[in-house]
Amino acid sequence: MINLTILLSVAVILLIAIVFIFLLWVDYALGRKKHLKTVSRMNPSPAFANFVLFADGPSLFDDYFTELKKAKHHIHILFYIVKDEGIGQEFLTILKQKANEGVEVRLLLDWAGSLPIILNFKLRKELRSHGIQLAFAHTPTFPFLFYNVQARNHRKISVIDGKVGYLGGFNVGPEYINLDRKLTPWRDYHLKVNGEGAHTLQSVFLQDWADASNQLISKTEKYFPEDITKGSVEHQFKVNDGAFLKEEYIALIENAEQFIEIGTPYFIPDVEVMQHLLSALTRGVKVTIMIPYTSDHFLVKEASHRYLRPLLKAGAEVYEYKKGFYHAKAMIVDEVAVVGTANFDKRSFFLNDEINCYSEDLHFHKELSEVFHKDLANAEKLQYQDISGFNLKRQGKELLARCVDLFL
Known part of the structure; x- marks a missing residue:
């Protein structure tokens, strides 16, 4: 009798949790749909x-x-x-x-x-x-x-x-x-x-x-x-209000011929962006990603692992900045230099208001590249085996991160 009561209590709690999560999902989906109907692209003139x-x-x-x-x-x-x-x-x-x-x-x-x-x-x-x-x-x-x-x-x-x-x-x-x-x-x-x-x-x-x-x-x-x-x-x-940023980044990646360099504190792209990065690697484009070794938020590091593993296997170079904390938001794609407020993650793609500066000016490109590579010199190259294989703690955190990576 006691066991049955416990089982019923657990079942009720689980049911309430499932209903609550479903309602949150509906709220998010409908809120996002409404936002996309009203948001407009705002890209000021050069x-x-x-x-x-x-x-x-x-x-x-x-x-x-x-x-x-x-x-x-x-x-x-x-x-x-x-x-x-x-x-x-x-x-x-x-x-x-x-x-x-x-x-x-x-x-x-x-x-x-x-x-x-x-x-x-x-x-x-x-x-x-x-x-x-x-x-x-x-x-x-x-x-x-x-x-x-x-x-x-x-x-x-x-x-x-x-x-x-x-x-x-x-x-x-x-x-x-x-x-x-x-x-x-x-x-x-x-x-x-x-x-x-x-x-x-x-x-x-x-x-x-x-x-x-x-x-x-x-x-x-x-x-x-x-x-x-x-x-x-x-x-x-380029001004983004929870929309259009992903498409702008994809356009840069698609047009890349030589190299893509990404500096971000949080590397949590979506499947479509991943596909374009992997496609760039198959075209012979060199992809370099710099992220912090020390994280400032729970689970953001583990959330990146499932995206970094296929990139590492495909030949991308990933570096973890070790001289403090790396919080910069930058991309250098061939002759285009980008710096601003947007992280390379789902929150910036789909939720946040962001603004980035894009420029092909040779002097600015050179300056940003020099700063990026100076920081790269204080970073350590990440190996595939560093984030693969059996590790109960890491894999548990990765599983949890996967459930909430849109909101990290």
Whole structure:
């Protein structure tokens, strides 16, 4: 009798779990379907700018904070993560000071990435009391709550006086300036944009701000100044709102003739992207992938194994960065250089808002390639046998990761 009661209890629990998972799946599928009906491709026209490429946090934030302090009219900032500690407090103090001076300050944060700030009512009140306009992107809504909870604004954009812009992989927190023992030094790629490209970033920010705050800002000369240096690097920003990124990457891979180099903290592509990478290898294209040896999130490393194994068998070279943590998002495919906010994973392909910079400029291509290969020199080549064979712990984590790799 006791055994029967236990069995019935287990059966009920399993049934509830199955129904719950099914409802989540329906929510996600319908939410995704609705999103794809409304999303449109936003690829601004090619522009020119002068670029500065940063690969370490201390030098980036020294420059970034200097530019913020020089702002005269407005500061527009979008980050996925801002932490109210250490450098994050210094960052917020600068914004408060500039707002006190009469500079328009708009700070847009992703609701999930910066959840502690949402929960900190006192901090939010303080920021607004100084005149900072604060909004949060992708706050969960009904219907399709589960899908909406997963959608994130992963872009990191700053625009200062409509003339200077920044975008890339860095957020704002202690780990990004090498103050996390496990993840130090933090390696990332971030662009400073002087010139026409800053106007493109401004347009993207203003659209994201309107979506999050329901406040439309007129595209006047004070936000798009005419007295701006054109710049020398021709480029194109490509903006993705949980769609079209995969197709853009596939187009690059399909057209590759010599080499494909990918730098990403999370390598979790889908089957179609895998097929194109394997096809490139059969054409004789050299494929090099750099990922971190140390992971910053549970299961992301194990999630990559089932994709890396067939690539390794087909002749791809995979390297694990060992001198700290590698968080950069970059691709170099023949003459095309790409750097931005998008990871090479399903979350960036299908859920996140992202922005990447594409350029065939010879100087920028050379600079990004040199930085990538400098990091490659601090990485160790991964062998097929390192992630194959019987290993109960690894295989268990791989199985679990396989069930949730879309959301990692």
